[in-house]
Amino acid sequence: MVVDSTARASDKTPEPRLPMSTIELEAKGIVKRYGPLVANDHVDLSVLRGEVHAVMGENGAGKSTLMSILYGMQAPDAGRIVLRGTAMHYRSALDAIGAGMGMVHQAFKLFNSLTVWENVVYGMEPTRFGFIDRREAARRVAALAERYSLRVDPNAVVAQLSVGVRQRVEILKALYRDARVLILDEPTAVLTPQERDGLFDIIRNLTADDRTILFVTHKLHEVMAITDRVTVLRDGKVVDRMVTAETSAREIIRAMTGRAVNLTVEKRPANPGAVVLEARRLTVATDGGKPVVDHVDLSLRAGEIVGIAGVAGNGQTELIEALTGLRVPDGGMVSINGVVVTSLDVERHRSAGLAYIPEDRATTGTALAASAADNLAMGFQAKPPLSNGSLLDAGAVTAHANKLIERFGVKIGSETLPVGTLSGGNLQKVVVARELSHAAPLLIAEQPTRGVDVGAIEFIHGQLVAERDRGSAVLLVSAELTEILALADRVLVMFDGRILAELPAAEADEETLGLLMAGRVGEAKLTDGTEAA
C-alpha cells in the first residue's frame, strides 16, 4: 500500500511541480459498505487547490461511491471529509453545494424545456419585488459565461443545444453557485474530439482562477493531457498516487488493473463473406420534424466489423432500434440472413440471427431487480437446455448463469443476486456474456464499452474481434473514436440522420472522423476510397 506522500510533503518541503500548494479537499479513511461489498475501504484522497486531479479505476473500484460521498449524496460509514481545513458533515448534496462543491454528472440534470439561464439560476433566482428578475438573471449568466469563455447563449432553450453545450450549462450551474471544487464525472463520454478540446480549455480557465477539478475518467490519454495528479482506486482501495508528468499511461494501467494492458487490438485483416444484414432506404420519422433516420442504406457482411461513428444524438439510437425491431420504421426495408424482418418484433429479428448489445444496459439490457440467473436466461428461456419450450429447468438456468459468470469474469456473489447491485462494467459483462453466448450470425453492439473500465474494454474488444473471426457480422456503434479505429474494418459516419461518409479503416483517422462527425464534409480530406454521401 502506498502512503499518502503528497499530503505529508506539503507540510514540510513543497513539491517541486506545485509550489505553494495548499490542500483544498481531503478525504480521510472513507469507508462505505453495501451489504458484504466494501465499495470504499479506508480511502484517503488529498486534492490541492487549483489542480486537476484525476480519479481513475476500473468499474467497481469505488470511484462513483467516493464522488457521491464527497458531493454529499451519500454518507460514509466511517471517515471524514475536510474542505479547506474544515471537517464537513453533509446531510445532503445541498450542504455540499453550499460549502462550495459542484458536480457535473455523466447524465445531465437539466430541464430541457427551459432556457439556459433558467436552468442555471434555478433555486437561487435573483428577485425584484418578489418576482424573478429575468434580465438580471440572464445578465449574470452571460457575465459568468464570458468570464470563463463558456460560449453559451443564456436565452437558448436547452432542448435545442448540442451535448457539448449542455455540458457547459451544467458547468455554469456549478459556477453560479460558486463551486470551488468541481467534480466532472466522465465528462468527455459524449463529446466529439473538438468539443473535448473545448472542455479542456474551459478546465484550464477554471484552474487559472484557483478552482479545483476532480476528473473522473477511464480515458488515459485525457488524464495524460489535462491532469496534474492521479489517484488510482482498485477494489475500493487507493493503490497509487502519481504526479501525471512523472508517470506514463502504462504505469497508470498497471496500477488500475494490476497488470499491463494491451491498448491496441490485435486482429487479422477481415475476410468478408456473404451479406448478413441489409437495410435499404430505412427511415424513422418524427412528429412533424425531419426524419431522425433519413433513407439509410447499409449492408454488412459475415466476418467484418463495421463501425458507425457519430456524436450521440445523430440518429444512431433510432437506426439501431429500427434494425433490431425495437421500433417500427416509417419506411424502408431490413433483412437479416436473407429474411425480411421489417416491422416485425424483436423475437423475429432474433430468430433470424440477431444478437444485440444495447446502448443502455440498465434500462434495456437488463432487469435490475431480477437475479443474474434470470437476466442471463433471457433469450434462452424457450429452448433446450433451459427449457423444453414450456417448462423451465431451474437447474439448467442456474448452470447456464454460472457458466457465463465464470467465463466472462462477472464479479457477483451469487447468481441469485439482483444485477442492480453490480458496477457498470460488471453489468455490461452480464449483457455481453448473454448476447455473445447466442453465437448468432449478426451482432449489433451499441456503445459496448461506455463507462466501462480498461480491463473490461480490452476483454470486450477481444470478444468482438473473436466474433468477427468466427464469421459473425458485427455492427459496432460507438461515440468513442478510439474504439471505432481500433476495431472497425469499415467506418460509416452518421450525421443528422444520414450516413454522411463511408471510409475503409485504413483511411479513417481521428481528425477526419472528427470533422465528418461534426458534419464538416468539405474540410475533411477525403481520398478516392472514401464516399461522401
Added chain:
Amino acid sequence: MSERSVRISRLPRIPAVPLAIGIGILIGGLLVLASGGDPIAAYREILIGALAPSNWPNTLNWAVPLVGMTLVAALPLRGGMVNLGGDGQLVIGGLVAAMAALYLPLPGPLLIAASILCAMIASGLYASLAAWGETRFGIPMLISTLLLSYPAIGVASYLVGFPLRDMATGLAQTRMIPDAARLPTISGPLNIGLILMIVVAIAVVFYDRRTVGGYELRMRGQNAKFAGYGGVRLASQQVKVMFASGAIAGLVGAILVLGSLYRYQDGALLTPGYTWSGLMAALLAGGAPLGAICAGLFFAGLQTGGFAMQRETAIPRVLTMILQSVIILFLAIRHGVGRKSS
C-alpha cells in the same frame, strides 16, 4: 449519523406486515372503545367467526371468489399490467354461465362443464379486448379495463331486467337454473367451486415459478423494455395474460351462479366487492401469486369474521373494513419509504 439513518430506514421494513396489522388492530380497537363497545369481545368474535372449525366453511366460501378475484388482479400485475375490469368480467362470466345452464341441451356434468367453459371464454375474450385495444391502438389498459366494465354491467342488467327476466318474480333476475347444472356440494355452503379454485391457484403459482411463460411475465413486470428487447413478444403476451385473467373472473362468476345463487341476479355478484378486495390483496403482494393468495385469504377471514362479530355483538361489520383499510395504508407507507431509500 449514517448508521442511524440506515437503521431508521430499515426498522419498519422487516416486520412491516405484522406492524401494519398491529396498528390496524390498535386503531380499530380505539374506535370500538370510543363508541362504547368492547374491543376485546369484538376481536374475539372476529377470530371465532373466521377461524373456529365450525365456521371454516363460511370463511372458505367467502374466500373462493375473493381469492379468485385476487388472482384476476395478480396475474397481469405480475407483468406490470393492471386489470381494473374485474367487475365487468365477473358479471359476464356469471350471466353467460346462467344462460348456458338454462339453454344448453346437455346432460348433468357436461352441462356444468360447458357452462363454466362458456363463462371463462366469454370473460377471457372481453378482458383481452382491452389488451388488444392497447397493443393495436394504444388505449391504456388501465383506463379501458375499467371503462369496459360499465357497458358489461349495464347490458347484463338490461338483459336480466327485460328479455331474460324470470316472470314469476318481480326482480331483475333469471329463472333458477336446473338442478343438473348446480355445482355438487361438499359440506354446508361449500361446493366443488372450492376445488376448482384450489386447482386454479396452484396452476397460477406453478405457471409463475416453473414455466417459460411465467418467467417471461415476471421479466416483463421487472422491466418491460428488457423483456421486449430480449425477444418476449409483448403484444401477444399481453392479450394472452388478459385472456387468462378474464377467464379466472369468468370462472368466479360461474362458481357463484352455479354454486350459490343458482340464477343470475342483477347486482348480486358485485355487492360484496370481491373485485376491489382482490385487487388490494394483489397489490399488497406486488402481484406475487402466493403472497396474493395469502392476502386474499386473510381478507376473506377478516370479512367473514366481521359478519360473525356483527351477529354476536352490537358492533357493525364496517369495523373490519376499517381494519382492512388501515392495514393497507400502513403497508403503503412502507412501500413509499422503501422506494425512497433505495
